[in-house]
Amino acid sequence: MSTLNVSNIQRFSTGDGPGIRTTVFLKGCNLRCPWCHNPENISSAPEELFFAKAGKKEVYGKLMSPADLAEDLLEDADFYIRSGGGVTVSGGEPMLQYLGVYELAKLLAARSVPVIIDTAGCVPWSSFEKVLEVVNDYYFDVKAGTPGKYSELIGGDLALIESNLRKLVMAGANVTARIPFIPGVNDSDEELKRIGEIIGSAGVKHADLLPFHRLGVAKYEAMGLDYKYKDTLPPSRETLLRAAEIIGRYTETGIE
Amino acid sequence: MDTVKKLRQEMETRPGGMFFPNLYRCQGYKTSSGTANVEKRSDGVAAVFLLSEPHIYKNDLILGSMKDCFVEVSEEELAAANETMALFPERSFITNYDHFAPDYSTPITLGISGMIKKIERSMDIHRDSASSVALLKGMKRTLEALLGRLKKYAEKARSLIGRGDYDDEKLAFAAENCEALLLGAPKTFAQGLQLVWMIHNCFVCEGRYAMALGRIDQYLYPLYRQDVDAGNLTDSFCEELLANAFLKICECRFRGGDDVVNICIGGVDGDGNNAVNGLSYCVLHAVRDVNLPGPNLSARITKDCPDEFLDECLKVIGTGLGYPALMNDEVNVAALLRKGYDLKDVRNYCMVGCIENFIPGMQPPWSDGRFDPINYLESLLRDTRAEALDAIGSMNDFMELYEERLAKGAADYMECVKKASFVKDPENSMSPFLSCFCDFCIERGLDVNMGGTKYPSAHGAALMGIGTVSDSLAAIQRVVFDDKCVKLSELAEALKHNFQGYEDLRSVLLAVPKYGNNDDYADKYAVWYTSTLSDMFDGYRTNDGGPVYTIMASNISNIPAGAALGATPDGRLAGKPLSDAASPTYGCDTRGVTSTLLSTSKPDYTRCACGTVVNQKFSPSVFKDGKREKLAALIRVYFSRGGQEIQINSTSRKVLEDARIHPENYQSLVVRVSGFSALYVTLSDEVQEDILSRTQHEDV
Secondary structure, three states, X not given: OOOEEEEEEEEEEOOOOOOOEEEEEEOOOOOXXXXXXXXXXXXXXXEEEEEOOOOEEEEEOEEEOHHHHHHHHHOOHHXXXXXXXXEEEEOOOHHHHHHHXXXXXXXXXXXXXXXXXXXXXXXXXXXXXXHOOOOOEEEEEOOOOOHHHHHHHHOOOHHHHHHHHHHHHHOOOEEEEEEEXXXXXXXXXXXXXXXXXXXXXXXXXXXXXXXXXXXXXXXXXXXOOOXXXXXXOOOOHHHHHHHHHHHHHOOOXXXX | OHHHHHHHHHOOOOOOOEEOOHHHHHHHHHHOOOOOHHHHHHHHXXXXXXXXXXXXOXXXXXXXXXXXXXXXXXXXXXXXXHHHHHOOOOOOHHHOOOOEOOOOHHHHHHHHHHHHHHHHHHHHHOOOOHHHHHHXXXXXXXXXXXXXXXXXXXXXXXXXXXXXXXXXXXXXXXXXXXXXXXXXXXXXXXXXXXXXXXXXHHHHHHOOOXXXXXXXXXXXXXXXXXXXXXXXXXXXXXXXXXXHHHHHHHXXXXXXXXXXXXXXXXXXXXXXXXXXXXXXXXXXXXXXXXXXXXXXXXXXXXXXXXXXXXXXXXXXXXXXXXXXXXXXXXXXHHHHHOOOOOHHHHHOOEEEOOOEEEXXXXXXXXXXXXXXXXXXXXXXXXXXXXXXXXXXXXXXXXXXXXXXXXXXXXXXXXXXXXXXXXXXXXXXXXXXHHXXXXXXXXXXXXXXXXXXXXXXXXXXXXXXXXXXXXXXXXXXXXXXHHOOXXXXXXXXXXXXXXXXXXXXXXXXXXXXXXXXXXXXXXXXXXXXXXXXXXXXXXXXXXXXXXXEEEEEOOOOOHHHHHHOOOOOOOOOOOOOOOOOOOOOOOOOOXXXXXHHXXXXXXXXXXXXXXXXXXXXXXXXXXXXXXXXXXXXHHHHHHHHOOOOEEEEEEXXXXXXXXXXXXXXXXXXXXXXXXXXXXXXXXXOHHHHHHHHHHHHHHHO
């Protein structure tokens, strides 16, 4: 039996899919997005963060068996079922723990609780192949449009990501592309155009544009790290609408 | 809606003088030709209605203002009035004076003149009983004075027409409505509302608080339906009329505080069918537009009430108002049935005050008192000798001792209540006007507090601190009996020292599972608390043989109650607030709202006939279109599992700003952003400001 490295379990998550959901954040990531809003989920090692302002200590990173985790999550089964919700597995990169995720999703499916996987997609296709047996819904990040940006800034392999995205769609999965809109990273017309082309040619039906926010700054402080984006302001509504419009030119995908 | 805004502005001007209806009342006492106390009393009440000068706001559509009873009084007048008043003592909250939901159906159906006829018939039937005749004469006198007040208002409105600074159309509309009521039963919705409002305002002018309007969407529905069907009333005008009346509830602020006038919408009809109707929505919108504390809106949510109704309630809550409080109808009905009321009457329940369940016009005014179970736990640990404490062998034995203390405490409490609520000479403190609006005072010729009502008086024992008690018991079980890491006497010693020098023990206590996390280790004590205490109070009766209900709705009195209490075994320091109402201790329900509600639906609330309050706070994003249905599903599941009530202290800037000032109360407030997890209190000022400004924009 595999174990899952759980960072946090957030109940009544309203931003991570339909209905009432519990989002499970798994610890450990293979990308290094400099704007990351969950820095506590990058390393696989357990971490203790001290939030000086709140005088609050939080520990992240607890190994749990899929069965124990499923039992915890199923406490809310009534809420999921009544609302058409379920469990969202996020991170970190949850697909790095695909075996545990597979087992977890199987246990949840047995109780009619569906799972959404929130992934950046930079893992071997074989991992998706396994998980596809029990999970049909994916939030798939497209963080940049050019291979250079991906490899240099984020540490990811765009070719692999693009190929996984295509294969998931072809396999019949319900895929929503999620585009974090980050000032200075993917807000140029060229990047947006390429992002539009990637999601369009993959055949993704639906995409969400997620505006940058700096809510993660407290976590950087609590980890004793400098946050490069601490003074970056969230984009205006006009900027977002314009970005959505540019992406929209290159794809049939509905963008929100 | 323009009128509502303008009326609100007009109401910003405080009247001169002081609220002193007794000035008029005393004149009534003096000039009374009556012999019986109740006759004099009726003349006093009539004088308040008839001698006061009607106040009409320029934007009034529905007339009746408490400004009428603001008067300039000299020291001598005040002293003289108080001297006279001493001869006619009034009842108080504990002796069933106010906190009452009148029967408004009868005046709507019969009109005041019809009620007077009914009184006359009863006088004839009871002609051999001098006391009944005196009371009925007095009741009739007050109703005639009510008509007199309507007439004075109509005349005043007419006299203002053509003056130029008032809106003549509004004046004519209001005057016509009042005049129509002099002739008989109301024939339009506006007349019906005018009648109800004038009666309510008369109670206010008598000096009563917390007089509920009750199920206004039911008793005014026939007139609403008739006018809407005939094309004579639009929903927007209906809302404007309602808001015009409700806004004047806030006149109470002129006296220096808010009134709590409960208004109840939704629920079921006498046959148990869904009773939500078009008027329910109008009432909801009117309360939203008034947007001030005073009108205290409650929504009875049934299993099969339309989703649209719950959604509309959530929209209003999401404006930041915090109303309506959402009541689980199935639980309340079951709880009241256990108290022996007839099913049809139970289905017609509403609330008085904050949330107290009440059968309108069928029982004497409400009373309640505070019972603090945590005090008995604290004293058990404080005044039992160390050897005796350490001789307690198991948690069960400990619980037995605690239950003994509670039983003794409940007995003391009831003795106290019965003494305090006993009225020596009830015939000298009758309420002739109030008795007109309660079954079967007219038929029986008896006062509301002397056997006139269908049901006897109910009293509520307001239980304080379910979270603090449950957490404390769980902590004792863990450290003393399960883990055996300290002796009970050591724990008691630590409490006496407010944990000074016992910091390590305190961290252990704080780490024990707390109520509100769907963990039976602590939750089982909340279940025990509810049933055990309800059992205890079930064994008592009020002075007139009525039931004693349990309540868990502490308002804010958990703060003073905590201030007077030493440290408790849950790790709470001396002087800190107790847990609030039926909620878990603030900040201790850390697993999220679904877990909280799974816990707070465990106790059997059909034992708490008076009602309970579970407070929950949500960040603004949850009230947006597309998200509210999640909140609705949360409530539906919570209610299907037996939760009794949820009060959503919502949203917007207000909550978030308060969270900045009192972070200790918002330890589990989650910021909900896609793929992100953070607790609000951990965010820097700057980032909290981001969220605040975002919220503000969205509110505009």
